[in-house]
Amino acid sequence: MEIMTQSRKPDFEVLVKTGMKPEFGPNDEVHVDKNFTAIKLITSDKDNLIGTQLCCIPYGGAKVIQNNKKIGYTITEPLTIVENGTIVDLSGQKEFHVAAKRF
Numbered sequence: 001m002e003i004m005t006q007s008r009k010p011d012f013e014v015l016v017k018t019g020m021k022p023e024f025g026p027n028d029e030v031h032v033d034k035n036f037t038a039i040k041l042i043t044s045d046k047d048n049l050i051g052t053q054l055c056c057i058p059y060g061g062a063k064v065i066q067n068n069k070k071i072g073y074t075i076t077e078p079l080t081i082v083e084n085g086t087i088v089d090l091s092g093q094k095e096f097h098v099a100a101k102r103f
Contacts, residue, residue, distance in 0.1 A: 008075055010099035014038055014064060016078065018094045020087045024049060028062035030074065030098070036066075038098075041087075053082045064100050072102040 014030055015037045022041040031040035041057055048055045056077040064072040078096040081089035090096035 008099075010075060011072065011102045012036055012100050013097040014058075014074065014100055016041070016058070016087075016090060016096050016098055018087050018090060021085050022049060022057050022082070022087065028059045029065055030058045030062050031065045034066070048080075048082055049085045051084065053080075055080050055082060057082065057087065058098060070103065072100045075099045075101055 022043045024046040025042035028044050029042040030038050033039050043057050057080045060077040062074045063070050076099040078090040
């Protein structure tokens with residue numbers, strides 16, 4: 001059904017890069033600049049930030065925020081390796097384009 005309705009077709013993509021240091025917060029969020037490059041990542045799971053973790057940051061459904069305004073949400077998520085609070089791998093890549101939908 002999703003293929004027929006194209007409900008999962010992204011409206012835009014967010015570029016997430018290795019080297020980012022996600023922060024713990026109450027909600028999953030991706031803060032982006034004017035070019036939709038992630039400048040801040042918030043995860044609601046603080047265990048993702050301790051030691052070496054295989055997780056997803058950002059999670060699918062994370063709010064995308066630009067200029068302090070919620071503009072959409074992610075619909076894909078990279079398989080992420082975090083070492084001591086720093087993202088070192090994004091689905092086997094150094095950069096990952098996370099698909100997103102507008103509200």
